[in-house]
Amino acid sequence: MTLKASVGSPFARILSVGAATPSRVIDNEYLLQYIDSSDEWITQRTGIRERRWIGEDEDIKTLSLTAGRQAIERAGVDVAEIDAVILSTISHYHQTPALAPQLATELGLTDAAAFDISAACAGFSYGLAQAEALVRSGQARYVLLIAGETISEITDLTDRGTAFLFGDGAGAVLVGPSETNGIGPVVWGSDGSQAGVIWQTKSWQDAVADGTWPKLGMDGRAVFKWATGFIAQAAKKALEEAGITADQLDVFIPHQANNRITDTLLRYLKLPENVVVARTIQTLGNNSAATIPMAMDALLASGEAKSGQTALIIGFGAGLVYAGQVITLP
Amino acid sequence: MATTEEIRAQLAELVNDVAGVPVEDVQLDKSFVDDLDVDSLAMVEIIVGCEEKFGVTIPDEESKNLKTVGDAVAYVEAHL
Numbered sequence: 478m479t480l481k482a483s484v485g486s487p488f489a490r491i492l493s494v495g496a497a498t499p500s501r502v503i504d505n506e507y508l509l510q511y512i513d514s515s516d517e518w519i520t521q522r523t524g525i526r527e528r529r530w531i532g533e534d535e536d537i538k539t540l541s542l543t544a545g546r547q548a549i550e551r552a553g554v555d556v557a558e559i560d561a562v563i564l565s566t567i568s569h570y571h572q573t574p575a576l577a578p579q580l581a582t583e584l585g586l587t588d589a590a591a592f593d594i595s596a597a598c599a600g601f602s603y604g605l606a607q608a609e610a611l612v613r614s615g616q617a618r619y620v621l622l623i624a625g626e627t628i629s630e631i632t633d634l635t636d637r638g639t640a641f642l643f644g645d646g647a648g649a650v651l652v653g654p655s656e657t658n659g660i661g662p663v664v665w666g667s668d669g670s671q672a673g674v675i676w677q678t679k680s681w682q683d684a685v686a687d688g689t690w691p692k693l694g695m696d697g698r699a700v701f702k703w704a705t706g707f708i709a710q711a712a713k714k715a716l717e718e719a720g721i722t723a724d725q726l727d728v729f730i731p732h733q734a735n736n737r738i739t740d741t742l743l744r745y746l747k748l749p750e751n752v753v754v755a756r757t758i759q760t761l762g763n764n765s766a767a768t769i770p771m772a773m774d775a776l777l778a779s780g781e782a783k784s785g786q787t788a789l790i791i792g793f794g795a796g797l798v799y800a801g802q803v804i805t806l807p
Numbered sequence: 808m809a810t811t812e813e814i815r816a817q818l819a820e821l822v823n824d825v826a827g828v829p830v831e832d833v834q835l836d837k838s839f840v841d842d843l844d845v846d847s848l849a850m851v852e853i854i855v856g857c858e859e860k861f862g863v864t865i866p867d868e869e870s871k872n873l874k875t876v877g878d879a880v881a882y883v884e885a886h887l
Contacts, residue, residue, distance in 0.1 A: 522848060698867070701848055706855040737848050744824065 490659020495547025524736025528762025598794025644762030648770020
């Protein structure tokens with residue numbers, strides 16, 4: 478007996494991108510009621526001037542739907558052809574069911590495969606690797622990948638090392654078949670020995686027992702060291718795996734963790750000065766998995782980046798996990 | 808085997824690259840934080856840079872003791 482195998486497209490690419498920016502603008506000054514710091518200190522160490530938090534009537538679901546709907550509309554693809562929805566998030570505070578099935582239904586998809594993934598700040602690139610694989614293997618014709626986060630809800634406003642870092646937001650891309658390749662090989666991995674470097678400060682059981690909400694903890698020094706050492710090498714490897722050199726790159730969209738990390742990655746990669754570099758952290762903060770698609774959307778909307786250009790993306794975060802690819806911009 | 812001066816000179820280039828400190832200011836008696844105005848994040852980058860440049864490993868508990876340029880040079884010399 479011979480089992481039939483699914484047959485996919487030889488190549489995949491990102492067809493469109495969408496984003497949802499929450500309504501509340503939180504400047505550094507606002508946070509000084511909670512922490513002993515200064516606008517200058519925060520800006521110098523991180524590049525962040527303000528971040529966005531969800532306001533009334535906004536949550537992980539509304540943000541994700543807005544971004545997802547925009548990506549579908551911009552691609553002009555019939556929803557009936559979208560066979561899978563992946564939501565990358567660490568801020569859907571509901572263990573089960575996953576949020577992706579509800580998003581799929583509300584977006585008008587019928588009977589689409591739908592699931593959430595948890596890869597923190599690497600979540601977009603992790604999800605993209607899966608979306609690409611689904612399309613190329615024929616498991617799905619089109620895949621909607623959404624990265625949605627509301628990290629403000631677990632931000633420790635009393636921690637002067639992290640209170641100013643995080644924000645909320647969502648970005649989404651539609652991935653589909655292509656005659657030419659638009660997504661290079663993923664370079665990804667994990668290191669569970671560093672699970673304690675970025676972590677939820679207590680389990681849900683402990684939170685229930687003591688009646689207080691868990692927060693997001695981070696050893697900033699360890700993250701900075703990892704990001705400027707190991708991740709810099711991983712970013713270089715993503716270029717090599719895609720078969721391109723730094724001077725063939727048009728755009729660089731690293732996870733928006735800290736402008737200083739971005740500066741170091743630039744130095745290590747020796748990117749030419751004409752490469753457009755995402756700096757959306759200045760106004761959006763670090764919204765985990767959402768930073769890369771939101772930056773992609775912002776750069777395309779402002780005209781700084783153009784459709785068809787070649788971009789390096791790399792995400793890295795709690796796990797520790799990381800993933801990066803070279804892509805063709807939608 | 809690299810001499811103390813050779814290590815200092817290479818470290819000076821690194822500090823210049825990371826924090827923009829003039830190479831000639833990076834002398835053995837200078838404190839990274841107090842004299843050269845290197846902040847905590849730049850210090851981490853200098854540590855990572857040293858590990859790469861000199862092929863040494865500098866654990867966190869050790870790196871916190873590297874207050875002056877001389878401390879860093881001595882650490883590298885001892886672990887080359």
